[in-house]
Amino acid sequence: MFEASSGIGMVDGELDVFQNPGFVSSVEGWVAGFQRGVEVYGGAGDYLLKIEDCGEYYIAHYGESIGKWNRPRELSRLDWEILLGPVIVFALALRNVWSLHASAARYDQKMIGFLGESGMGKSTLAAYLSQNMGWRLVADDILPVTGHPNGLTAHPHFPQLKLSPAAQPGADLPGHLPLDMIFELTPASSDVFPEFKQLPLEQAVRVLLSHTAGTRLFDDTLLEAHLAFCAQAVKSTPVYQLKYPHSRDALPKVKDMLESLC
Amino acid sequence: MLSLDSRLRVPAHVVFSKVADASVLLNTKTRKYYALDEVGVGFWDALNSGVGFRKAYEIILGDYDVTPAQLESDLLELVQHLTDAGLVEFDKE
Secondary structure (H helix, E strand, O other), rough: OOOOOOOOOOOOOOOOOHOOOOEEEEEEEOOOOOOEEEEEEEEEOOOEEOOOOOOOEEOOOOOOEEEEEEOOOOOOOOHHHHHHHHHHHHHHHHHOOOEEEEEEEOOOEEEEEEEEOOOOOOHHHHHHHHHHEEEEEEEEEEEEEEEOOOOHHHHOOOOOOOOOHHHHOOOOOOOOOOEEEEEEEEEEEEEEEOOEEEEHHHHHHHHHOOOOOHHHOHHHHHHHHHHHHHHHHHHHHHEEEEEEOOOHHHHHHHHHHHHHOO | OOOOOOOEEEEEEEEEEEOOEEEEEEEEEEEEEEEEOHHHHHHHHHHHHHHHHHHHHHHHHHOOOHHHHHHHHHHHHHHHHHHHOOOOOOOOO
16 A cells, blocks of 8 residues: 555546646645645545645545656656655545654554654654664654554554665564554653653544644545544544653663553 | 523534543634533533523533533633634524
């Protein structure tokens, strides 16, 4: 489902969005290294993302395929970055796969997702954990998940754009794995001992809502589906707040704490 | 002026989802999320069932240990917040 070659750059026939384009949203966001304006147009399951200074990218048939409109013979590096960034995140959402802004690591058959804004230490923590015996890095920045009544399933094959192709952590993991718990990372002053607490469901929903990538591009239908997903997800998957000082000294204590939960 | 006899309705651009005793509301126009506590959810459910503001007030009054004056004051304040957030509108029909 997430192979870069499948479904990219292939579309048959005309897309309805180009016959009857309907404006969906317009946002400014961090795309491919710069703040850029993004306009979304949609119609009958097809979408067009117009990205400032980059071009137009389509999502066809409710996310079955994505590509660059009026595509050149060869996609540039920038095109790939956009296709494997906002475009695929949007396409997956159309298929009820929600891309958490998260790193993830696995210990003793349990997968833990770490949510947080950039700079909150989620990559650092997951990378640190993976250097320890029994731990395995799963995702560095984006973790796509699907919900079902019994829990969440993560898709570790999603390309992690901040890592080189050779360093993709999920490449040799199964395509689908359960996501057992989620931690929202919160900074603390250096004198605080790492601590965590399970969040009440309403707060847990807010955490998932605010740490899903691409939501600013969503139309009303996707926003509604996303809210339903978050409300369902927290019923089966515990969400914790993890408070710890962002120093190397704190990481071993966090590791011990997490291992005791697994 | 807002009163228990004001006619209220939930506009189509509002989505809500229950989570245990609370619920999360989304205004898809502003893309902002809001939370309601247990009492707020009871009021919201009553309002959504089409019973009207005063009837919703009476339902909650029967369910909770609160004085009529206090509940009326709390609900008027809640509805003011909801209308400010675009989650509830006055029905002019």
